[in-house]
Amino acid sequence: MFDRRLVQYFDWGLLGLTVVIGCIGLATLYSAVTAETPSPQKVLFFKQLIWFAIAMAAMVASFMFNYKLLDRWSQPIYTICILLLICVLVFGKYVGGSKRWLILGPISIQPSELVKIAVIAVLARYYSKDAYTRGFTLRELIRPFILTMIPILLIVKQPDLGTAMLIVLIAGTMTVFVKIERRSFISLIVSSSIIIPMIWFFLKEYQKQRILVFLDPDRDPLGAGYHIIQSKIAIGSGMIGGKGFLKGTQNALSFLPEEHTDFIFSVLAEEWGFIGSIVLILLFLVLIFWGLNVAIACREPFGTILAVGITAMIFWQVFINIGMAMGLMPVVGVPLPFISYGGSSALTIAIGIGLLLNVSMRRFLLE
Amino acid sequence: MIKYLKTADSEWYKQRIISIMICILAVFVILFVRLIYLQVIIGEELRRISLNNSIRLQSIDPPRGCVYDRKGKLLVDNRPSFDVSIILKDAEPVEQTIEKLSEYIQVSPSDLMSTIMNTRDFSSYKPILVKQDIGRNALAALEVHKHDLPGVGVKVNLRRNYITHQYAAHLIGYLSEINSDELKSGNYPGCRSGDLIGKFGAEKTYDNLLRGKRGGKQVEVNANGQVVRVLKTVASIPGHNIYLTLDQDVQMKSEELLEGVAGAVVAMEPTSGRILALASSPTFDQNAFVGGISRDKWASLISNPFRPMANRAIQGEYPPGSTYKIITALAGLEEGVIDEKTIFECPGFYRFGNRVYRCWKKGGHGKVEIIKALAESCDVFFYQLGQKLGVDRLAWYAKASGLGSATGIHLDHEASGLIPTAAWKQKRTGIPWQEGETLSLAIGQGFNLATPLQMAVFTSAIANGGKRYKPLIIDTIKTLDDRLLHEEAPKVIGKLPVSQHSLNLVKEGLWQVVNSEKGTARRIRLSRIQISGKTGTSQVISRKDDEQIAEENMAAHLKSHAWFVAYAPSDVPRIAVSVVVEHGEHGSGAAAPIAKEVIKTYLRKESTQYQIVTQKQRQEGSG
Incomplete structure (x- = not known):
């Protein structure tokens, strides 16, 4: 039963890359939570260590089975995730004005994180059947559209705009990847350029305000704008060599409410400078390309599209998180893979990497 | 058409992935450039700012x-x-x-x-x-x-x-x-x-x-x-x-009058429901809370047995005592149980079953009809009337008068009072209603509970011809630059289910309470202002009929609560007042004088203002 080639083809490089980024993440998180005044939240670091262990186990579990089973199981998994999202709205715990967490005994999980994988799997299943080079027509896109919108609406309701936006981007990337039929594409562009301004017209004043602040943080100099300024100061003040591990001063100022999650990159950039930041960014670039390479090496549509979807998830999170910290992007809470504090996020990315490993090590099965 | 549909194969996917790679590379170049800009080009400047921690x-x-x-x-x-x-x-x-x-x-x-x-x-x-x-x-x-x-x-x-x-x-x-x-x-x-x-x-x-x-x-x-x-x-x-909506003078006067006793005063405009005064005693100093109240002060406020933090005007629930007779009277007239000519004999007590129910006046009132019964607060008249009406009809009228439910004033913790029915008692205590309890009920004793505010709203309704207004505490809300944001309009929340005829009879009775020779509140009669009202004395403990304890000999906390509800001037009422003095013994002695002073303060002020206005007009006219 056990195929020796599974070991032979195992993607040690991808695993190694993951471990390296994970270690950088732990070190940065340690700095972020230690420097916090007045009460260092070191407990968060140890919590994250435990989460990493769980994530590792999940990663192993995600490559043990043949990923093609996921093709068959994607629908039920998707349904379970949707049910979890509904549970969040009903039984969820309010933290900081939104309901995102489900409490399961000692741990709390964020189903909106896990749902990303479910959406990727269910879309990969749909897009891998009857795929033609002319792309998908509008009519064929209705089903994936609905599959994407259900979790998005539930997540917007929490509200967790960052994750909702991320799912839109992931699904969008996958759809563009499998190609939208040209005429459909044009009509999509045209209709959305008509509808979006109309939606704006119907929004209430405070909603417009929120969107404007989202696009231009400077409009809110006491909130988002202030955070961006402090984040830019933190990154820039790292200069080339950085201030040294645990020596960041901006971090200690506790200028950011979410320094161990949303603005973790600023902590790293301040302490490790340009050299450290560019190393991390390059590691992410390599990881993303590695993922895409897995997609290419897989000679079968479901595996390819799955790998592209997972890689898209990693890419968007990296780009949005780092872009936001550097003031290129709107302020939105998207965790940096393996670096930001957060159990559900680590778990989701680990499952994603596990699936990439899975696709990668089973590529021979088709050859 | 079918032949144009080429199935997507690995090679095709590969081409698309390569395009994606190029896009991603481009995006990373942006990140890279931005990083150089922040950390290398303007890094020094930002380092300086961060060292000062200056923003x-x-x-x-x-x-x-x-x-x-x-x-x-x-x-x-x-x-x-x-x-x-x-x-x-x-x-x-x-x-x-x-x-x-x-x-x-x-x-x-x-x-x-x-x-x-x-x-x-x-x-x-x-x-x-x-x-x-x-x-x-x-x-x-x-x-x-x-x-x-x-x-x-x-x-x-x-x-x-x-x-x-x-x-x-x-x-x-x-x-x-x-x-x-x-x-x-x-x-x-x-x-x-x-x-x-x-x-x-x-x-x-x-x-x-x-x-x-x-x-x-x-x-x-x-x-x-x-x-x-x-x-x-x-x-x-x-x-x-x-x-x-407060009138500062009326409020001040009310507080002054309540000084040294526990109780409440509610004064309102009977034609709008606007609260003129809402006082509860003892009270507290709000300034003590500014900048954080000290633990000791808070503890002393909370542990004070007279509960200064409670707003007795809306939270205090008291048996309404004889003020409730107004409702019994209205119910009797409306239900046709009595009319203005119906006479009951009052020998000073009423025997029901094997119990004797006493009238407050030992010698009795003799022959009593409705107006005299109200004016002299004859208990025996209302025992008989109540007995004929029964608990549930009485309760219906009380509820229609707004008792037993909150008035909806915009203040927290308003109590709703209690109007018992036979079903309520059965459910609550498991004991069926005793008919004798109806007798106590008819004179406002027993399970009945009402707040001073509820009685003020009810009295206003009597005064204005039957409309129950929602009590309002604010007139207007204005912005800093005096732009009107909101104006609170009077709101009718109910009507008394009574005819004008019955109402007039009751009003005549209330007028006589103050203005007739034997009226229970004759001592507060004023020559210039006609006041109508009703006294009430609500027992704190139920006394057995054969116990004859003089109020004076009782411990202070067992003494009856004193009530007085009133409106004035009797013909065109402009103010309605409800007063409770805890353990004040008699409505006529403890509560009525307070109501009188409150009414005087308000109406005298109004009339002087009226005079000033007319004088001015006269001058302007002549000039």
Whole structure:
């Protein structure tokens, strides 16, 4: 039963890359939570260590089975995730004005994180059947559209705009990847350029305000704008060599409410400078390309599209998180893979990497 | 067409993935360039800023709206308070700075240190409040020695100022620090811990209007923590002003009259429901809450057996006593059980079953019809009437009169009182209704409970011909620049289910209470103002019929509560009053004089104003 080639083809490089980024993440998180005044939240670091262990186990579990089973199981998994999202709205715990967490005994999980994988799997299943080079027509896109919108609406309701936006981007990337039929594409562009301004017209004043602040943080100099300024100061003040591990001063100022999650990159950039930041960014670039390479090496549509979807998830999170910290992007809470504090996020990315490993090590099965 | 459909194969996918790779590379180039810009090109500048930690946020607290009475007289405003705070990071050497500071503001260094260490969300980069409201001398000293005190700042904050101490404390309410539950509730957007919010009374009800919206400044500070430059400012939005329906003189008078006793006065305009006075005694000083009430003060307020924090006018539930006879009378007339000519004989007691129910007047009232029964408050008349009506019909009229349910005044913790029915008692106690209880009920004893406010609303309805108005505590809400935001319009919440004829009979009876020879409140008769009213005495403990204890010999806390409800002038009522004096024994002796004074204060003022206006008109006409 056990195929020796599974070991032979195992993607040690991808695993190694993951471990390296994970270690950088732990070190940065340690700095972020230690420097916090007045009460260092070191407990968060140890919590994250435990989460990493769980994530590792999940990663192993995600490559043990043949990923093609996921093709068959994607629908039920998707349904379970949707049910979890509904549970969040009903039984969820309010933290900081939104309901995102489900409490399961000692741990709390964020189903909106896990749902990303479910959406990727269910879309990969749909897009891998009857795929033609002319792309998908509008009519064929209705089903994936609905599959994407259900979790998005539930997540917007929490509200967790960052994750909702991320799912839109992931699904969008996958759809563009499998190609939208040209005429459909044009009509999509045209209709959305008509509808979006109309939606704006119907929004209430405070909603417009929120969107404007989202696009231009400077409009809110006491909130988002202030955070961006402090984040830019933190990154820039790292200069080339950085201030040294645990020596960041901006971090200690506790200028950011979410320094161990949303603005973790600023902590790293301040302490490790340009050299450290560019190393991390390059590691992410390599990881993303590695993922895409897995997609290419897989000679079968479901595996390819799955790998592209997972890689898209990693890419968007990296780009949005780092872009936001550097003031290129709107302020939105998207965790940096393996670096930001957060159990559900680590778990989701680990499952994603596990699936990439899975696709990668089973590529021979088709050859 | 089919032949054009080429199945997507691995090669095709590969081409598309390669395009994606190119896009991703381009995006990473952007990140890369931005990183170079921030860390290499402007890195030095940002390093300098970060070393000074020089960008700070300062909040600008909005001034809270003021509270006025109906005539625009200022009741509550804000006064400047000079609050001292310290930023530890800038205060190096900290111990020396604290020592000096302690000298100037006269707080021992150890106390200062403990205040600092006990601050919530302590941070050496944020200002920590060490003393509020320092005096002018201390302020001058701090200003002079400013350079000796790095990191020490004095901020002018606005402090709530209740201009007249203890005035309308229960109605206006007070402010206190927001607690974590309130923060989480989402009802206080924009608030953060340490903020003061309305916790009681109108301050609470209208908190979101009074509060305004916080603004702030992004500032650059120098190494000493002094502001060098303001980068950005968001102005605060001041809260709105509210104009209460209160008449300051009537309110003051009511409080004055209640001094030394426990009780409540509610005065309202019978034609609109606007509250003219709402007093509860004993009361408390709202200023004690400003800047945080001390634990001792709070403990003494809470443990005081007379419960000064309770608003007796809306929370106090008392058996309505004989004031309830108005309802029994209306029910009897409407149901046709009696008419104006029906006569009951009162020998001073009424035998029902094997019990004897006494009239308050030992010798009895003789032959009594409805008007005399009300005027002289004959118990025996109402025992018989109540018995004929039965508990449930009586309860129906009481409920239709607004008893047993909250009036909907915009104040928290309003009690609803209680109107018992046979079913209620069965459910509550498991014991069926005893017919004898109906007799007690008919004269307002027994399970009945009503608040002074409910009785005021009811009395107003009698006075105005049957309309029950919702009691209003605010007239208008205006913005800081005097723009009208909201005007509270009178709202009818119910009608008394009675004919004008019955109402007139009852009103005649109430007029005689004060104005006839034997009326129970004849002692408060005024020559110039005609008052109609009804006395009430509600027993605190039920006395057995054969027990003959003189009120004077009873312990104070067992004495009856005194009630008086009234309106005036009798023909065109402009004020309705309801008074309760706890353990005041008799409505006529303890409560009625208070009502009289309240009415006098209001109507005399009105008439003088009327005279001034007419004089003016005359002058203008002649001139």
